[in-house]
Amino acid sequence: MKITSVETFLVAPRWLFVRIGTDEGIVGWGEPVIEGRAQTVRAAVHELEEVLLGADPLRIEDLWQVMTKGTFYRGGPVLSSAVAGIDQALWDIAGKARGVPVHELLGGPVRDTLRMYGWVGGDTPTEVRDVIAQQVEAGLTAIKMNVSGRMSPIASPVEIAAAVGRAEAAREVLGDERDFAIDFHGRVSKANARRLLALLQDSAPMFVEEPLVPEHSHLLGELVGLSNIPLATGERLFSRTDMLPALQSGIAVVQPDISHAGGISETRRIASLAETFGVLVAPHCPLGPIALAASVQLDFATPNFLIQEQSLGIHYNAGSDLLDYLVDPSVFTMRDGYLDRPLGPGLGIEIDEQAVRDADRRGHDWKSPVWRHDDGSFAEW
Incomplete structure (x- = not known):
């Protein structure tokens, strides 16, 4: 089998898909994207065509090595995201060629169902009670929300109280039998993180995500002992070597993104590395159906898996949503907050190719917002 084509599709609301065709008619799909930099990643995918065209798509590891190490300058989110989507598509082809789901190629399932969580509250959460109640009514047993909107470098008592109040409201609605992550x-600055972690402890969140920006991963150890709340990070770390300082700091949960961290191949290795530190894996995935399908395949073969993020109804999905580009959206139907093991070949989904091509003709230009403090200086979004 040989790779004969590499096509990319800019798909609303903020996604990029890749389609890899072969001379045997087997097609693989992946989702290579950085939110807000889709066009940049698209260019990187097509630069990698020279490695892919004419190659055997079943030599996944060899192609991964060449794509990531075949130039003198390596790494970074753009290249690792381009490789991630291609890698997903290659695993999709491998599963379809053998007539089995990808998780069977990764050693087989270690569970029969997996737990999912949903997003509430948006970028600047205010009233969260009603939206949390809606997610509970929909059957979810866990949700995640931002702790705040823009936050001052040294937060005022009002800002701190508002963040703590949201956590208390979430716990009140969810009760003790369900979970929420923050x-x-x-x-949140390191100074604010120190204060908030102590105050959030009574609400017992499942974990606190990205307590510091990724470039401060070497400081995570200073926060680990401040409360009994498990700390999580990893969506903006793109390889095993990026993850290592965070793992060494004592975090409890690692969150690689399968569309950023080198695809199924590297994310699996990150999960294995995390296991040696006693760290659980909760893959980051506020993206589209292909990224979720790839994550799910890995989850079913990962012993130290905790919970899976999914983007149905997330505030970013204006105009298009998670299920819009699937021939059969029932593959992501949850029962009581859990997803059954997919049995279809490859990634276990069938992409509506015509809908994708139509969406690409419209395209999108989604960008991350730029926030500023009251004095006009840059604020972290």
């Missing part, structure tokens, strides 16, 4: 989103 995302600091890197917008």
Whole structure:
């Protein structure tokens, strides 16, 4: 089998898909994207065509090595995201060629169902009670929300109280039998993180995500002992070597993104590395159906898996949503907050190719917002 084509599609609301065709008619799909930099990653994917065209798509590891190490300058989010989507598509082809789901190629399932969580509250959460109640009614047993909107470098008592109040409201609605996670989103300074972690402890969040920006991973150890809340990070770390300082700091949960961290191949290795530190894996995935399908395949073969993020109804999905580009959206139907093991070949989904091509003709230009403090200086989003 040989690779004969590499096509990319800019798909609303903020996604990029890749389609890899072969001379045997087997097609693989992947999702290579950085939110807000889709066009940049698209260019990187097509630069890698020279490695892919004419190659055997089943030599996944060899292609991964050449794509990531075949130039003198390596790494970074753009290249690792381009490789990630291609890698997903290659695993999709491998599963389809053998007539089995990808998780069977990764050693087989270690569980029969997996737990999912959903997002509430948006970028600047205010009233969270009603939206949390809606997610509970929909059957979810866990949700995640931002701790705040823009936060001052040294937060005022009002800002701190508002963040703590949201956590208390979430716990009140969810009760003790359900879970919520809190995302600091890197917008909380180290000084604020120290104060908030102590005050959030009574609400017992499942974990606090990105308590510091990724470039401060070497400081995570200073926060680990401040409360009994498990700390999580990893969506903006793109390889095993990027993850290592965070793992060494004592975090409890690692969150690689399968569309950023080198695809199924590297994310699996990150999960294995995390296991040696006693760290659980909760893959980051506020993206589209292909990224979720790839994550799910890995989850079913990962012993130290905790919970899976999914983007249905997330505030970013204006105009298009998670299920819009699938021939059969029932593959992502959850029961009581859990997803059954997919049995279809490859990634276990069938992409509506015509819908994708139509969406690409419209395209999108989604960008991350730029926030500023009251004095006009840059604020972390």
